[in-house]
Amino acid sequence: MQVGFIGLGSVGGKLAGSLLRNGVALSVHDLEAEAVAGMVTRGARAGGDPAAMMRQCDVVITCLPSPAASAIVVEAMLPEVREGKIWMEMSTTDAAEILRLAPMVAARGGAVAECPVSGGCHRADTGNISIYMSGERAVFDRVLPLLTKMGRRVLHTGPLGAASTLKVMTNYLATTHLLALCESLAVMKAAGVDLAVAYEAIAVSSGNSFVHETESQLILSGSRDVNFTLDLIQKDVGLFQAIAERNNVPLELSPKVIEMLSEGQRVLGHAAQSDRMIELLEAATGLDVRAEGFPQVLVDEESEESGYEVVVRRG
16 A cells, blocks of 8 residues: 655654654655655655545545644645545544545545544654544444554544544643643742642642653753744634534633633744643743753654554443
Protein backbone atom coordinates (compact mmCIF):
# COMPACT_ATOMS: atom_id res chain seq x y z
CA MET A 1 0.00 0.00 0.00
CA GLN A 2 1.38 3.40 -1.03
CA VAL A 3 0.52 6.05 1.54
CA GLY A 4 0.64 9.83 1.18
CA PHE A 5 0.85 12.29 4.06
CA ILE A 6 -0.01 15.98 3.66
CA GLY A 7 0.76 18.33 6.56
CA LEU A 8 4.04 17.86 8.42
CA GLY A 9 3.50 20.27 11.29
CA SER A 10 3.78 19.69 15.04
CA VAL A 11 1.50 16.64 15.02
CA GLY A 12 1.53 15.58 11.38
CA GLY A 13 5.30 15.36 11.20
CA LYS A 14 5.36 13.02 14.16
CA LEU A 15 2.56 10.81 12.83
CA ALA A 16 4.33 10.58 9.49
CA GLY A 17 7.52 9.70 11.34
CA SER A 18 5.77 6.80 13.05
CA LEU A 19 4.68 5.43 9.68
CA LEU A 20 8.24 5.66 8.36
CA ARG A 21 9.66 4.07 11.49
CA ASN A 22 7.27 1.17 11.02
CA GLY A 23 8.20 0.50 7.41
CA VAL A 24 5.33 2.16 5.53
CA ALA A 25 6.10 3.33 1.97
CA LEU A 26 5.36 7.03 2.37
CA SER A 27 5.09 10.07 0.10
CA VAL A 28 4.88 13.47 1.81
CA HIS A 29 3.84 17.03 1.02
CA ASP A 30 3.89 20.28 2.97
CA LEU A 31 4.03 23.97 2.12
CA GLU A 32 7.31 24.11 4.05
CA ALA A 33 9.99 22.64 1.81
CA GLU A 34 12.28 22.03 4.80
CA ALA A 35 9.68 19.76 6.41
CA VAL A 36 9.48 17.68 3.23
CA ALA A 37 13.27 17.54 2.92
CA GLY A 38 13.55 16.33 6.51
CA MET A 39 11.18 13.45 5.83
CA VAL A 40 12.98 12.57 2.60
CA THR A 41 16.21 12.15 4.55
CA ARG A 42 14.35 9.63 6.73
CA GLY A 43 13.20 7.57 3.76
CA ALA A 44 10.04 9.25 2.50
CA ARG A 45 9.47 10.37 -1.08
CA ALA A 46 8.55 13.95 -1.99
CA GLY A 47 5.01 13.59 -3.29
CA GLY A 48 4.53 16.83 -5.19
CA ASP A 49 1.17 18.57 -4.99
CA PRO A 50 -2.07 17.14 -3.46
CA ALA A 51 -3.43 16.00 -6.82
CA ALA A 52 -0.24 14.07 -7.55
CA MET A 53 -0.39 12.52 -4.10
CA MET A 54 -3.91 11.19 -4.66
CA ARG A 55 -3.00 9.98 -8.14
CA GLN A 56 0.03 8.04 -6.90
CA CYS A 57 -1.21 6.75 -3.55
CA ASP A 58 -3.82 4.30 -2.29
CA VAL A 59 -4.38 6.31 0.88
CA VAL A 60 -3.77 10.02 1.42
CA ILE A 61 -3.66 11.33 4.99
CA THR A 62 -4.19 15.02 5.78
CA CYS A 63 -3.18 16.63 9.07
CA LEU A 64 -3.71 20.36 8.65
CA PRO A 65 -4.24 23.40 10.90
CA SER A 66 -7.81 24.35 9.94
CA PRO A 67 -10.97 23.15 8.18
CA ALA A 68 -10.29 25.71 5.44
CA ALA A 69 -6.83 24.24 4.78
CA SER A 70 -8.27 20.73 4.57
CA ALA A 71 -10.96 21.88 2.15
CA ILE A 72 -8.39 23.41 -0.20
CA VAL A 73 -6.36 20.20 -0.23
CA VAL A 74 -9.33 17.86 -0.68
CA GLU A 75 -10.75 19.93 -3.53
CA ALA A 76 -7.34 19.79 -5.22
CA MET A 77 -7.23 15.99 -4.83
CA LEU A 78 -10.78 15.32 -6.03
CA PRO A 79 -10.03 14.99 -9.77
CA GLU A 80 -7.65 12.12 -8.96
CA VAL A 81 -9.98 10.19 -6.65
CA ARG A 82 -10.86 6.76 -8.04
CA GLU A 83 -12.51 3.56 -6.84
CA GLY A 84 -10.60 2.16 -3.87
CA LYS A 85 -8.79 5.40 -2.93
CA ILE A 86 -9.07 6.55 0.69
CA TRP A 87 -8.82 10.04 2.18
CA MET A 88 -7.87 9.90 5.87
CA GLU A 89 -8.52 13.20 7.67
CA MET A 90 -6.40 13.41 10.84
CA SER A 91 -6.82 17.15 11.39
CA THR A 92 -8.91 18.57 14.22
CA THR A 93 -11.75 19.87 12.10
CA ASP A 94 -15.46 20.64 12.01
CA ALA A 95 -17.78 17.65 11.64
CA ALA A 96 -19.96 19.69 9.28
CA GLU A 97 -16.98 20.17 6.98
CA ILE A 98 -16.26 16.43 6.94
CA LEU A 99 -19.89 15.77 6.04
CA ARG A 100 -19.69 18.37 3.25
CA LEU A 101 -16.53 16.97 1.69
CA ALA A 102 -17.16 13.24 2.13
CA PRO A 103 -19.93 12.96 -0.51
CA MET A 104 -17.63 14.59 -3.07
CA VAL A 105 -15.03 11.89 -2.42
CA ALA A 106 -17.65 9.13 -2.42
CA ALA A 107 -19.14 10.36 -5.71
CA ARG A 108 -15.82 9.56 -7.39
CA GLY A 109 -15.59 6.11 -5.83
CA GLY A 110 -13.35 6.99 -2.89
CA ALA A 111 -13.82 6.37 0.81
CA VAL A 112 -13.33 8.65 3.81
CA ALA A 113 -11.82 7.84 7.20
CA GLU A 114 -12.11 10.60 9.81
CA CYS A 115 -9.23 10.02 12.25
CA PRO A 116 -8.34 12.85 14.68
CA VAL A 117 -5.79 12.14 17.41
CA SER A 118 -5.58 12.98 21.10
CA GLY A 119 -2.80 12.75 23.65
CA GLY A 120 -0.17 15.39 22.96
CA CYS A 121 2.74 15.84 20.59
CA HIS A 122 5.09 13.81 22.79
CA ARG A 123 2.88 10.75 22.38
CA ALA A 124 2.38 11.37 18.68
CA ASP A 125 6.17 11.18 18.42
CA THR A 126 6.32 7.68 19.92
CA GLY A 127 3.26 6.11 18.31
CA ASN A 128 1.44 6.03 21.65
CA ILE A 129 -1.21 8.65 20.91
CA SER A 130 -4.93 7.78 20.85
CA ILE A 131 -6.93 7.89 17.61
CA TYR A 132 -10.66 8.19 16.96
CA MET A 133 -11.95 6.86 13.64
CA SER A 134 -15.36 7.55 12.15
CA GLY A 135 -16.62 6.04 8.92
CA GLU A 136 -17.86 2.73 7.58
CA ARG A 137 -16.66 -0.34 9.42
CA ALA A 138 -15.23 -1.76 6.20
CA VAL A 139 -13.10 1.38 5.80
CA PHE A 140 -12.02 1.16 9.44
CA ASP A 141 -10.80 -2.39 8.85
CA ARG A 142 -8.79 -1.25 5.82
CA VAL A 143 -7.02 1.60 7.60
CA LEU A 144 -6.61 -0.04 11.03
CA PRO A 145 -3.13 -1.42 10.17
CA LEU A 146 -1.99 2.16 9.50
CA LEU A 147 -3.71 3.56 12.58
CA THR A 148 -2.05 1.02 14.86
CA LYS A 149 1.34 2.11 13.56
CA MET A 150 0.60 5.73 14.50
CA GLY A 151 -1.36 5.24 17.71
CA ARG A 152 -1.71 2.96 20.73
CA ARG A 153 -5.49 3.05 21.28
CA VAL A 154 -7.84 3.22 18.30
CA LEU A 155 -11.57 3.77 18.82
CA HIS A 156 -14.15 3.32 16.08
CA THR A 157 -16.64 6.06 16.95
CA GLY A 158 -19.38 5.41 14.39
CA PRO A 159 -20.55 7.35 11.34
CA LEU A 160 -18.66 10.27 9.81
CA GLY A 161 -18.77 13.39 11.96
CA ALA A 162 -18.63 11.62 15.31
CA ALA A 163 -14.83 11.59 15.61
CA SER A 164 -14.42 15.33 14.99
CA THR A 165 -17.25 16.08 17.38
CA LEU A 166 -15.62 13.99 20.10
CA LYS A 167 -12.18 15.45 19.41
CA VAL A 168 -13.24 19.08 19.90
CA MET A 169 -15.00 17.97 23.11
CA THR A 170 -11.77 16.47 24.45
CA ASN A 171 -9.82 19.62 23.54
CA TYR A 172 -12.45 21.73 25.28
CA LEU A 173 -12.12 19.58 28.42
CA ALA A 174 -8.32 19.78 28.28
CA THR A 175 -8.46 23.57 27.92
CA THR A 176 -10.83 24.08 30.83
CA HIS A 177 -8.54 22.02 33.05
CA LEU A 178 -5.47 23.90 31.89
CA LEU A 179 -7.09 27.19 32.91
CA ALA A 180 -8.25 25.69 36.22
CA LEU A 181 -4.73 24.41 36.89
CA CYS A 182 -3.24 27.84 36.20
CA GLU A 183 -5.58 29.33 38.78
CA SER A 184 -4.97 26.50 41.26
CA LEU A 185 -1.18 26.72 41.07
CA ALA A 186 -1.26 30.53 41.39
CA VAL A 187 -3.49 30.31 44.46
CA MET A 188 -1.24 27.67 46.05
CA LYS A 189 1.80 29.89 45.44
CA ALA A 190 0.01 32.88 46.99
CA ALA A 191 -0.96 30.73 49.98
CA GLY A 192 2.67 29.77 50.57
CA VAL A 193 2.35 26.12 49.57
CA ASP A 194 5.44 24.43 48.12
CA LEU A 195 4.55 24.04 44.43
CA ALA A 196 6.38 20.74 44.06
CA VAL A 197 4.20 19.42 46.89
CA ALA A 198 1.11 20.96 45.28
CA TYR A 199 1.93 19.16 42.03
CA GLU A 200 2.10 15.78 43.78
CA ALA A 201 -1.01 16.53 45.83
CA ILE A 202 -2.99 17.05 42.65
CA ALA A 203 -1.42 14.04 40.95
CA VAL A 204 -2.54 11.61 43.70
CA SER A 205 -5.99 13.14 44.10
CA SER A 206 -9.40 13.32 42.47
CA GLY A 207 -8.20 16.57 40.88
CA ASN A 208 -5.65 14.80 38.68
CA SER A 209 -5.79 14.67 34.88
CA PHE A 210 -3.68 14.05 31.81
CA VAL A 211 -3.34 17.84 31.46
CA HIS A 212 -1.94 18.12 34.98
CA GLU A 213 0.55 15.30 34.45
CA THR A 214 1.86 17.02 31.31
CA GLU A 215 1.23 20.77 31.14
CA SER A 216 1.56 21.51 34.85
CA GLN A 217 5.12 20.23 34.63
CA LEU A 218 5.92 22.69 31.83
CA ILE A 219 4.28 25.55 33.72
CA LEU A 220 6.32 24.82 36.84
CA SER A 221 9.61 24.33 34.95
CA GLY A 222 9.15 27.69 33.24
CA SER A 223 9.36 26.10 29.78
CA ARG A 224 5.70 26.68 28.99
CA ASP A 225 6.08 25.17 25.55
CA VAL A 226 3.63 22.31 25.06
CA ASN A 227 3.80 22.70 21.27
CA PHE A 228 0.15 23.80 21.11
CA THR A 229 -0.75 27.43 20.55
CA LEU A 230 -3.59 29.69 21.63
CA ASP A 231 -4.87 30.14 18.08
CA LEU A 232 -5.29 26.37 17.73
CA ILE A 233 -6.98 26.07 21.12
CA GLN A 234 -9.27 29.00 20.34
CA LYS A 235 -10.26 27.27 17.09
CA ASP A 236 -11.10 24.03 18.88
CA VAL A 237 -13.05 25.62 21.71
CA GLY A 238 -14.88 27.72 19.12
CA LEU A 239 -15.85 24.55 17.26
CA PHE A 240 -17.16 23.06 20.52
CA GLN A 241 -19.18 26.20 21.22
CA ALA A 242 -20.62 26.05 17.69
CA ILE A 243 -21.73 22.43 18.27
CA ALA A 244 -23.50 23.52 21.45
CA GLU A 245 -25.22 26.40 19.69
CA ARG A 246 -26.34 24.23 16.76
CA ASN A 247 -27.91 21.85 19.23
CA ASN A 248 -29.47 24.55 21.44
CA VAL A 249 -27.42 23.72 24.55
CA PRO A 250 -26.87 26.86 26.67
CA LEU A 251 -23.32 26.82 28.06
CA GLU A 252 -21.71 29.00 30.72
CA LEU A 253 -18.15 27.70 30.97
CA SER A 254 -17.38 27.59 27.24
CA PRO A 255 -18.01 31.31 26.55
CA LYS A 256 -15.88 32.19 29.59
CA VAL A 257 -13.06 29.96 28.33
CA ILE A 258 -13.21 31.72 24.95
CA GLU A 259 -13.10 35.10 26.71
CA MET A 260 -10.06 34.05 28.77
CA LEU A 261 -8.24 32.72 25.73
CA SER A 262 -8.98 35.94 23.83
CA GLU A 263 -7.42 37.95 26.66
CA GLY A 264 -4.41 35.64 26.58
CA GLN A 265 -4.03 36.24 22.85
CA ARG A 266 -4.31 40.01 23.33
CA VAL A 267 -1.59 40.06 25.98
CA LEU A 268 0.70 37.21 24.91
CA GLY A 269 0.19 37.09 21.16
CA HIS A 270 -2.21 35.31 18.83
CA ALA A 271 -0.05 32.17 18.56
CA ALA A 272 1.52 32.11 22.03
CA GLN A 273 1.97 28.71 23.66
CA SER A 274 -1.17 27.73 25.55
CA ASP A 275 0.48 27.08 28.91
CA ARG A 276 1.71 30.68 28.95
CA MET A 277 -1.79 31.53 30.20
CA ILE A 278 -0.21 31.24 33.68
CA GLU A 279 1.70 34.44 32.88
CA LEU A 280 -1.48 36.51 33.03
CA LEU A 281 -1.90 35.49 36.67
CA GLU A 282 1.81 36.04 37.37
CA ALA A 283 1.52 39.56 35.95
CA ALA A 284 -1.62 40.30 37.96
CA THR A 285 -0.17 39.05 41.27
CA GLY A 286 3.58 39.50 40.99
CA LEU A 287 4.02 35.79 41.74
CA ASP A 288 6.54 33.44 40.13
CA VAL A 289 4.69 30.15 39.61
CA ARG A 290 7.70 27.91 39.10
CA ALA A 291 9.45 25.11 40.99
CA GLU A 292 12.68 23.18 40.73
CA GLY A 293 12.86 19.66 39.35
CA PHE A 294 10.40 19.78 36.47
CA PRO A 295 11.31 19.10 32.82
CA GLN A 296 11.73 21.65 30.06
CA VAL A 297 10.43 19.19 27.44
CA LEU A 298 7.84 16.44 27.73
CA VAL A 299 9.11 12.95 26.94
CA ASP A 300 6.85 9.93 26.52
CA GLU A 301 8.39 7.35 28.83
CA GLU A 302 6.15 4.51 27.63
CA SER A 303 7.82 2.16 25.19
CA GLU A 304 6.27 1.99 21.73
CA GLU A 305 3.84 -0.89 21.36
CA SER A 306 1.56 -2.08 18.60
CA GLY A 307 -1.76 -0.32 18.68
CA TYR A 308 -5.10 -2.00 19.18
CA GLU A 309 -8.80 -1.33 18.78
CA VAL A 310 -10.62 -0.11 21.88
CA VAL A 311 -13.84 -2.07 22.38
CA VAL A 312 -16.89 -0.01 23.37
CA ARG A 313 -18.82 -1.30 26.38
CA ARG A 314 -22.33 -2.42 25.47
CA GLY A 315 -24.72 -3.54 28.20
